[in-house]
Structures are given as structure tokens and as C-alpha cells.
Amino acid sequence: MEQKYPVKKVNIICAKGAIEDVYATLIMGNGAVMEGIETNLFFTFFGLDAIIKSRMDKLHTAVVGNPALRLPGGLRMPTLLGVIPGMESFTSWMMMNEMSKLDIPPVSEFLDLIVAGGGKIYACKLAMDMFKFKKEDLSEHVIDILTVGEFYEQAAGEGSHIIFT
Amino acid sequence: MAQKTYAGTVVDVNEEGYFTNPSQWTKDIAVEIARELDITLTEQHFAIIDFLRKKHLNGETLSIRSINHSGVLDVKTFYQLFPGAPLKKATKIAGIPKPASCI
Numbered sequence: 001m002e003q004k005y006p007v008k009k010v011n012i013i014c015a016k017g018a019i020e021d022v023y024a025t026l027i028m029g030n031g032a033v034m035e036g037i038e039t040n041l042f043f044t045f046f047g048l049d050a051i052i053k054s055r056m057d058k059l060h061t062a063v064v065g066n067p068a069l070r071l072p073g074g075l076r077m078p079t080l081l082g083v084i085p086g087m088e089s090f091t092s093w094m095m096m097n098e099m100s101k102l103d104i105p106p107v108s109e110f111l112d113l114i115v116a117g118g119g120k121i122y123a124c125k126l127a128m129d130m131f132k133f134k135k136e137d138l139s140e141h142v143i144d145i146l147t148v149g150e151f152y153e154q155a156a157g158e159g160s161h162i163i164f165t
Numbered sequence: 166m167a168q169k170t171y172a173g174t175v176v177d178v179n180e181e182g183y184f185t186n187p188s189q190w191t192k193d194i195a196v197e198i199a200r201e202l203d204i205t206l207t208e209q210h211f212a213i214i215d216f217l218r219k220k221h222l223n224g225e226t227l228s229i230r231s232i233n234h235s236g237v238l239d240v241k242t243f244y245q246l247f248p249g250a251p252l253k254k255a256t257k258i259a260g261i262p263k264p265a266s267c268i
Contacts, residue, residue, distance in 0.1 A: 031267055034229055036249035103228045104268055113229055116241040117251075 008159030009038040011151070015164070017046035019061040019095055024165040025050070026110045033117035040154055041114070042146065044124030048131060051123060051139045056107040060092040108139070115141045122146045122154070171197040176260075183256065183263045187221065190260030198258045202247075206258070210246055212237045214259040227252065227264040 010032045014025035025041060032039040049055040063069060063082035069091070071077050081087060096106070105113065111121060123138055123145045135145065146154065155162055166185060169178050172193035177185045182198075184190060195214060199206045206214075216235045220227055229252055232243045247254040252264055 027267060030229065034250060034252055102268075103226070103230050103266075105230055109230075113233075113240055116239070117229070117244045 006159060007032075007037055007161055009040070009155075009157050010161050010163060011040045011042065011155040012163045012165060013042045013044060014047035014050060015045045017049035017055075017059060019059045019092060021165060022047065022050040022059055022107060023099070023104070026107065026114065027104070028163065028165065029119055030110065030114050030117070033114055033119045038157075038160075039114070039117075039119040040122060041119060042122045042124065042151055044127045048123060048127050048133065050107055051111070051121060051142050052133065052137050053139055054137070056111075056139065059107065060088050061095055063088045063091050111139055111141045120154075122151065124148075124151075179262075181263065184260040185262070187218065187259075187261050190218075194260065195258050198260075202254050202258070204247060204254065204258070207246075209238060209242070210258075213243065213246070213255060217255055217259045218261055221256075221259075221261040226266050227256065228266045228268045230268060 010028070012025050012029050014022060016022075025043075025047070029039050029041045043051050049059060061069075063077065064079055066082075067076070069077045069082075100106075104110075115121065120143055121139070121141045123133075123142050125145045125147050128145055144150075167178050167180060168175050169182070170176075172191065174189065174191070174194060176189040176194065179185055192211070195211075196206055199210070204210070213232070213235060216237050217227060220231065225231075229240060229243075232238070232240050238246070243251050243255070247258075256262065256264055
């Protein structure tokens with residue numbers, strides 16, 4: 001009989017703080033929780049913005065240096081348009097708006113859902129020190145601030161996978 | 166198409182055991198499917214099953230988030246009632262197709 005190797009645990013690292021980076025982590029993480037897979041989310045570098053209370057629901061997407069960004073209708077967005085004041089906020093608002101139509105929640109609510117299902121949220125110690133964040137800056141869902149070694153300890157186990165988004 | 170017998174009734178299911186015809190569902194059938202999944206149904210289970218069936222029959226997409234807006238229970242309780250993969254288990258017991266949603 002064919003042997004099956006189910007994914008038993010996922011450990012997702014989010015190192016970037018643009019909307020699409022953070023949502024990739026949250027959607028993959030929530031999806032894993034919904035499947036009954038043990039889930040650890042580890043936020044580091046700019047990805048920390050997703051778990052910083054004052055920033056988590058104000059994420060932006062890059063309008064400069066983002067060659068895949070298109071205007072409504074499908075034309076490429078010229079980089080020069082991206083430098084217009086307010087363009088980044090407007091584009092980010094539009095993206096969040098389109099996502100909410102698909103029932104994709106804001107970051108804070110998404111973390112609520114993941115934690116409600118038993119997912120665990122961690123912050124990176126080195127990045128916290130570098131950006132001079134304190135524990136109080138973090139969402140109450142963050143259960144610990146980990147070093148790299150501690151992260152690998154958390155990630156250990158048969159059928160466990162580490163994903164870097 | 167596969168068939169299964171629950172509570173003395175033959176029902177149409179797909180290869181994963183999800184109903185292909187939600188109108189064949191009854192509460193007695195739900196109790197038997199739940200037993201296969203090691204779940205004993207309570208009033209609270211039936212309340213959310215009812216919500217899921219109504220949403221499905223209205224043609225709405227089911228997501229984990231919609232549970233919070235059900236007015237019946239919150240997501241945390243939902244995970245406790247259907248341990249493991251709640252939306253998959255709950256829809257199977259509710260006699261409706263497996264949700265095609267990623268969230």
C-alpha cells in the first residue's frame with residue numbers, strides 16, 4: 001500500500017510587511033488551522049508590522065518597484081504614477097477593499113480567527129531589538145518572543161514543515 | 166456516484182462522503198455521520214448546522230469568518246464543537262458540499 005505522509009505541522013515565517021506578504025502568511029496559516037494542522041506563525045523584520053497593534057491594520061502595498069501592479073482594466077501601473085502623494089494609500093485601500101469582498105478579514109481579525117483555532121503567533125527577538133519594539137507594542141495574541149534557536153525547537157517534529165513567505 | 170446508508174436511508178455522496186443532494190438530509194442522518202467522526206451532536210451543533218445549511222441553500226460561500234457572524238456561536242466554540250477540521254466536518258454532517266473557500 002502506498003505510504004502517505006500528511007502535513008502535520010506548519011511553521012510559517014513572515015519577514016516582509018506589505019499587504020501581500022502578510023496576507024500570504026495569514027491565509028496559509030489560517031488554512032492550515034482549518035485543516036486541523038498544528039500551526040506556528042513567526043514574524044520577523046518588516047513582517048513584525050503585522051503583529052504591532054498600531055500598524056497591523058494599516059499595511060500598505062508597494063506602488064513603486066512593483067512590476068506586477070496593474071491599474072483597473074489591466075494596464076501596467078507606470079512607476080512614475082506611484083510617486084504621486086496618496087497613491088500608495090489609495091492603492092492599498094483598494095486592495096483591502098477587494099479582499100474584504102471575498103470575506104478576507106483585516107489583519108487583527110484574521111489573527112483572532114487563527115488563534116481561536118489554536119494557531120500560535122510568535123515574534124522574532126532580534127528584529128524586536130533592532131526596531132526597538134517592546135512587548136507592549138505587540139498584539140495580545142503573540143505568545144512569545146523567540147530566538148532563532150527557539151523557533152527551530154518549536155518547529156521540530158515529524159511531518160513538520162517550515163515555509164518562508 | 167457513491168451511495169451510503171444512514172439511519173435506514175440511502176443517500177448520494179461523493180467520493181469524500183459529502184452529500185451531493187442536500188435535500189436527502191435529516192437530523193437522524195446527521196447524528197450518524199457525526200458518530201462516524203466521533204462527535205456527539207448537541208443543540209449547539211444543530212444550531213450551527215442549521216446556519217450552514219441555510220447559507221448554502223442561499224448560494225452563499227461558507228468561510229470560517231462567517232461563523233463569527235452567525236449569531237449562534239463564535240469561531241473558538243466552533244473549533245471546540247468540531248475538533249480538527251471544523252468547517253469540513255460540520256459541512257459533512259450538515260449534508261452540504263465541502264466548502265470551496267480558502268478562508
